[in-house]
Amino acid sequence: MIKLNQVFFACSIATAALLSGNVAQAATLKLAHALPTEHPVHSSLDWFAKQVKKRAGIRVKVYPNGTLGNETNLLQMVQNGTIAFTKVSAAPLTAFAPDYKLLSLPYLYKDRAQYDEVLLGPIGKKILASSRDSGFIGLAFLDAGARSFYTDKPIKTPSDLKGMKIRVQNSALSIDTIKALGGTPVPLPYGELYSALQQGVVDGAENNIPSYYSSRHYEVKKVYSYDKHTMVPDVLVVSTSTWDSLTDEQRKIIREVAAETVKVQDTNWSNYVEKSVKELKKYNVKFVDSDISKFQDAVKPVYDKFRKENPELVGMLDQIQGK
Numbered sequence: 001m002i003k004l005n006q007v008f009f010a011c012s013i014a015t016a017a018l019l020s021g022n023v024a025q026a027a028t029l030k031l032a033h034a035l036p037t038e039h040p041v042h043s044s045l046d047w048f049a050k051q052v053k054k055r056a057g058i059r060v061k062v063y064p065n066g067t068l069g070n071e072t073n074l075l076q077m078v079q080n081g082t083i084a085f086t087k088v089s090a091a092p093l094t095a096f097a098p099d100y101k102l103l104s105l106p107y108l109y110k111d112r113a114q115y116d117e118v119l120l121g122p123i124g125k126k127i128l129a130s131s132r133d134s135g136f137i138g139l140a141f142l143d144a145g146a147r148s149f150y151t152d153k154p155i156k157t158p159s160d161l162k163g164m165k166i167r168v169q170n171s172a173l174s175i176d177t178i179k180a181l182g183g184t185p186v187p188l189p190y191g192e193l194y195s196a197l198q199q200g201v202v203d204g205a206e207n208n209i210p211s212y213y214s215s216r217h218y219e220v221k222k223v224y225s226y227d228k229h230t231m232v233p234d235v236l237v238v239s240t241s242t243w244d245s246l247t248d249e250q251r252k253i254i255r256e257v258a259a260e261t262v263k264v265q266d267t268n269w270s271n272y273v274e275k276s277v278k279e280l281k282k283y284n285v286k287f288v289d290s291d292i293s294k295f296q297d298a299v300k301p302v303y304d305k306f307r308k309e310n311p312e313l314v315g316m317l318d319q320i321q322g323k
Helices: 002-019 038-058 071-077 091-095 098-104 113-121 122-129 173-178 190-199 207-214 238-245 248-282 291-298 300-309 311-322
Strands: 029-033 059-063 085-089 135-144 148-151 166-170 186-187 204-207 224-230 232-238 284-291
Touching: 029 186, 038 059, 038 248, 071 085, 071 091, 071 135, 085 091, 091 098, 091 173, 098 122, 098 173, 098 311, 113 122, 122 135, 122 166, 122 207, 122 311, 135 238, 135 248, 135 291, 166 173, 166 300, 173 186, 173 224, 173 300, 207 248, 207 284, 232 238, 232 248, 232 300, 284 300, 291 300, 300 311
Parallel strands: 029 059, 029 085, 166 186, 166 204, 224 284
Antiparallel strands: 085 232, 135 232, 148 204, 148 224
């Protein structure tokens, strides 16, 4: 009887430990995203998962290809704690944390150096932390390059977009930008875009080179015009409930791994862009250099509207623009 009591006591202690704050050590956390496995973001997130297991002792399983849902579904799953991590573009996050709106402004940065300075500095850290009460916390910004247009014809100036239906992310600023440039914005889930392009529901879309290539959108739209209207980063986010269940040491390690993942992504992204351009040329994709100064002039009303509607963000915007 004594031995049975001892066994029962030991089992109770073990069970209590599993149900305590160190749940992540016993369970496998899920990291899901909507991109294909050949995309550089997947390689970076897979590296993140392996490093978290190695250094924090937390198993993380990666679900790519939209296996568990699209970006909207995955963000909702993070919010309710069904999955621990996801990758989402900063654009749709504006619905949950207004600070993210800044990052969707067109031609926000002078160059790549300023982009890095903003996202890796105090402003970037403030934005990442701003969504805690919405059920998720940003861990890192991941390079997603510059977004440009792909259609059936060259887009050299904003006038070339007149009358064209362009797919955009579900973001007010993305919609405002396309309107300012003369196009008709059509918000659509990314997973529906190939068929929408094929069937003429939209006349074109805007995205970075790796997404254009890995999604095979070049099969239906053969002209890629480098207007580079936005540099909206991807964001690696963690569920607030998952984050709060971890120990201080686990959180410290995960933040360190996330910071290193930024550098891994920079390398993966650069390599994949180079590979993508080579392959796209084999498929007779035509690359066009747009007159960027004309695009910059055309989006000035977007800034006027932004400042009027978001007075609480004007201070940060002025910091970024050096005013």
